[in-house]
Amino acid sequence: MEVLDQTLSKVLEARENRARLRKNIARSGFDSVSLTLNIPGYPKNNKLLSAFFSEVLKDLLIFLQANRIFINTDKKLQLMDDAGAFFIVPLQKNDLSDILEIKRKTEQFEKNHKLGRLTDVDVFDKNANPVSSGKEKPCYFCGEHSAVSCMRNERHSYEEIREKIFKDIANFLNEKYRDKQISKICSLAQRAVLYEVSLSKKPGLVCFEDQGAHKDMNFFTFLNSTAALAPYFREFCELGYQHQGSLKKVLPKIREIGLRAEDSMFSATDQINTHKGIIFLFGISLFAISKILSEKNTFSEEYFQVIIKIIGENLVDDELGNLKNTQTHGERVYLKYGIEGAGIRNEIEKGMPTVFQTAVPFFSQNLYPDLYKDQEKLQEVLLTGLLKIISVNNDTNILYRSDLKVLHKIKNEAARSVSDDKAREDLLKYCREKNISPGGSADLLAVSLLVHFINTEKNEF
Ligand SMILES: [Zn+2]
Secondary structure (H helix, E strand, O other), X not given: OHHHHXXXXXXXXXXXXXXXXXXXXXXXXXXXXXXXXXXXXXXXXXXXXXXXXXXXXHHHHHHHHHOOOOEOHHHOEEEEEOOEEEEEEEEOOOOOOOHHHHHHHHHHHHHHOOOHHHEEEEEEOOOOOEOOOOOOOEOOOOOOOEHHHHHHOOOOOHHHHHHHHHHHHHHHHHHHHHHHHHHHHHHHHHHHHHHHHHOOOOOOOOOOOOOOOOOOOOHHHHHHHHHHHHHHHHHHHHHHHHOOOOHHHOHHHXXXXXXXXXXXXXXXXXXXXXXXXXXXXXXXXXXXXXXXHHHHOOOOHHHHHHHHHHHOOOHHHHHHOOOOOOOOHHHHHHHHHHHHHOHHHHHHHOOOHHHHHHHHHHHHHHOOOOHHHOHHHHHHHHHHHHHHHHHXXXXXXXXXXXXXXXXXXXXXXXXXXXXXXXXXXXXXXXXXXXXOOOHHHHHHHHHHHHHHHHHHOHHHO
8 A cells, every 4th residue: 555655746846846837838838738648547657648649639730730730849748757747838829719729639639540539638827827728638448438537436347447458559559650660761762762763874774865765765655664563562561561471372462562662663664674683673672671670670681681582482393383374574585595594583583692792892981871972982883783693694685685705794794894984885885786775683782772771770760
């Protein structure tokens, strides 16, 4: 009993302190708005409640700004004590003329926010009196009666209410963190694809100034296609967060999303294939990145490769080993050249060696986060990365349009071009004249950039 008395007196003390803070604001002539959590029983603060409070506070501040309820952020106060978390801020002159109208708005926040019933957004006038609209809040636990009625009649035990509250909060936070992580992954994926297409002077490939070896597409075809892919990037990520069970069975699910992404790509580009390779590589990569983040909250290159290898196990043999009716470019090239023509499937089966042994180590040494501020240097780093990829990649796009001799020549020329400007010019000219485009290497550049960006920002997730 003594312990409970002590706790109660500490809570009362904390509440008196809050009343004092409200009066101070009123004394300087301002209305105020405050946020507290409505948590029955004790303790009123712990790690989970603290994380929840900080998320709800962010949501409330955005809500106030969106509703043009202006606050004096310089004078805001936030504390955590025995009564729980507390935030208070003076109101400035507002678009809403009436303080009661402001109160009604904040009631909308409590009503519409997913866990708004656990929050108290109170508005106080210039006399530090609470502004009330007279509405009663429903009970959090049953939703049938008012909160006050259930409390007075002791309809539910503190234990059962608290259990439900903590479960709901944990789910709320998990969902919120998940959505934030997915948004971040998707924006980095879009950045990777945009960087690849924006790179100038790529041998044989489309850029803003040059259509390379492609007569049927230009820079804007790629912009249309990139924009069309955005919603599907999100779906790949969501699959990665949701997936349970064996990774060996996930490829058809990734492909389902991929096929819908292809449809969308073809309709945005007037039936031109701009990003089929990217869709396949990004589908598997975004799935893997999301799976890792959902489990570990940070990214790991090693774990990424483990997942890719499991998904891609026997991919070449399974899908190219018993070809009867060859249809796609990739299938025809494999039939003619065997493993050297196994392309993207071989790259995935081996855990993306070109990405992890060639491109990512180079970018981690050279592609600094603020390099984008110097366009020329960024272009130089991206182009060098691409040339390094071309120099090791058995690009099936090259093989499809030519043969092994040309592939080996281009690989050697690309290796020389890394440090030789003249060789670079020659390679560009050669690809244009021979109508050759290392599109598979461009796809690997984009996926390498994705991995690099995720790596660079892995502590921000
Ligand atoms: Zn109730």
